Amino acid sequence: MSDKPKYGFETRSVHAGAAPDPTTGARAVPIYQTTAYVFDDADHAASLFNLQTYGYIYSRLTNPTVAALEERVASLEGGRGATGCASGHAAQMLAFFALMEPGDEFLAARQLYGGSINQFGRTFAKFGWTVHFVDVDDPENFRRAMTPKCKAIFVESLANPGGVVTDLEAISAIAREAGIPLIVDNTLATPYLCQPFRWGADIIVHSTTKFLSGHGNSMGGMMVDSGRFDWTKSGRYPSLSEPEPAYHGLRFHETFGDLALTVHGHALGLRDLGAAMAPLNAFLTLTGSETLALRMERHVANAQKVAAFLEAHPRVSWVSYAGLKSSPYHALAAKYLPRGAGSVFTFGVKGGYDAGVKVVESCELFSHLANLGDTRSLIIHPASTTHRQLSNEQRTAAGAGADVVRLSIGIESVDDIVADLDQALAKSAAAA
Numbered sequence: 001m002s003d004k005p006k007y008g009f010e011t012r013s014v015h016a017g018a019a020p021d022p023t024t025g026a027r028a029v030p031i032y033q034t035t036a037y038v039f040d041d042a043d044h045a046a047s048l049f050n051l052q053t054y055g056y057i058y059s060r061l062t063n064p065t066v067a068a069l070e071e072r073v074a075s076l077e078g079g080r081g082a083t084g085c086a087s088g089h090a091a092q093m094l095a096f097f098a099l100m101e102p103g104d105e106f107l108a109a110r111q112l113y114g115g116s117i118n119q120f121g122r123t124f125a126k127f128g129w130t131v132h133f134v135d136v137d138d139p140e141n142f143r144r145a146m147t148p149k150c151k152a153i154f155v156e157s158l159a160n161p162g163g164v165v166t167d168l169e170a171i172s173a174i175a176r177e178a179g180i181p182l183i184v185d186n187t188l189a190t191p192y193l194c195q196p197f198r199w200g201a202d203i204i205v206h207s208t209t210k211f212l213s214g215h216g217n218s219m220g221g222m223m224v225d226s227g228r229f230d231w232t233k234s235g236r237y238p239s240l241s242e243p244e245p246a247y248h249g250l251r252f253h254e255t256f257g258d259l260a261l262t263v264h265g266h267a268l269g270l271r272d273l274g275a276a277m278a279p280l281n282a283f284l285t286l287t288g289s290e291t292l293a294l295r296m297e298r299h300v301a302n303a304q305k306v307a308a309f310l311e312a313h314p315r316v317s318w319v320s321y322a323g324l325k326s327s328p329y330h331a332l333a334a335k336y337l338p339r340g341a342g343s344v345f346t347f348g349v350k351g352g353y354d355a356g357v358k359v360v361e362s363c364e365l366f367s368h369l370a371n372l373g374d375t376r377s378l379i380i381h382p383a384s385t386t387h388r389q390l391s392n393e394q395r396t397a398a399g400a401g402a403d404v405v406r407l408s409i410g411i412e413s414v415d416d417i418v419a420d421l422d423q424a425l426a427k428s429a430a431a432a
């Protein structure tokens with residue numbers, strides 16, 4: 001991580017993990033659409049199962065197409081290794097699965113993707129894991145909420161849907177003092193806009209479903225390890241530091257050093273939780289990632305123009321985009337997101353819930369759907385969709401109140417994007 005990579009970001013986006021196929025010369029990474037791999041002989045099989053030889057056994061554990069994507073995302077983040085999986089939520093599951101025992105606790109920003117609030121608050125509770133949500137705007141809240149049983153802090157670098165920029169350096173200092181890792185969901189920023197490992201993060205998770213694949217055509221997730229956290233030091237991460245009974249007594253940290261979490265993610269996480277990434281999705285995501293820098297440049301340029309247009313619009317009561325001077329996150333964005341504040345943000349429509357729904361329904365170019373980070377411009381009304389299952393207080397805390405409309409600005413001609421919103425706002429005004 002401290003070593004400066006040999007190649008620039010754009011070069012690594014195209015080439016990392018993707019050498020020509022040694023048998024056929026194929027230049028694009030082949031889609032290894034196979035469930036299993038032939039062993040040379042019984043000894044070879046035994047050493048693969050013992051994790052003594054690197055190779056492939058079964059695609060629930062590892063797959064060459066997925067491995068190429070893992071290497072690429074690890075390189076883009078400046079990490080030591082990565083574990084690809086079926087979705088962003090699977091990546092979160094893999095990370096916590098390695099760190100937590102029943103009865104353990106962790107801290108998370110309460111400004112998170114709605115699905116993460118459900119996963120942490122409800123489903124993780126079934127494993128005996130307790131989350132304490134805190135307001136991320138004051139990093140000291142993490143220090144105040146810390147308990148001896150806390151095993152990790154989880155935040156988003158750029159939080160959906162409120163346009164929140166997280167003070168990663170301050171929060172990573174608190175995690176370090178407590179001797180626990182900082183996990184950063186870097187989905188909305190992508191490594192092009194923000195590099196959490198530079199600011200002290202230990203683990204990065206991604207929903208590659210979003211900007212990394214970028215075309216709205218494939219689900220995927222990635223857990224990236226910086227390789228810097230010493231899992232053995234405190235004895236509080238037994239699955240990584242002690243003999244692991246689920247893998248015939250293997251000690252992951254002693255055996256694999258700075259690759260411990262990455263190997264654990266495959267050998268235990270994917271083996272037993274089963275959320276493997278499909279090779280076709282890895283291929284589509286590899287293809288998408290080649291243009292990440294180009295797409296993100298256009299995404300942020302378009303978002304900046306759309307946000308300025310909305311801020312000046314009489315039917316709009318507020319715009320929450322960290323790229324605007326009016327945003328309380330503008331200074332944090334200048335530090336952590338110097339190339340732009342992403343392309344997902346929210347605004348408030350005058351007239352509340354009904355006006356918000358009317359704007360969404362009146363758009364013609366924007367697609368009304370529950371995704372983001374697509375080449376296409378997307379729109380949704382969180383209160384009636386993604387954040388529907390949360391309580392009113394949780395919705396407001398997450399920046400998803402009744403009047404809130406969320407946009408994910410695509411890479412179309414910006415004048416067309418602006419014109420579509422303009423006519424939709426006019427229709428919502430006429431209906432009011």
Ligand SMILES: *Cc1c(COP(=O)(O)O)cnc(C)c1O
Pocket residue numbers: 086087088089090113115116156160185187188206207208209210219220221
């Ligand atoms: C979409 C998303 C997730 C969940 O990812 P899936 O691929 O849908 O499982 C997690 N975090 C953020 C910030 C997201 O946008």
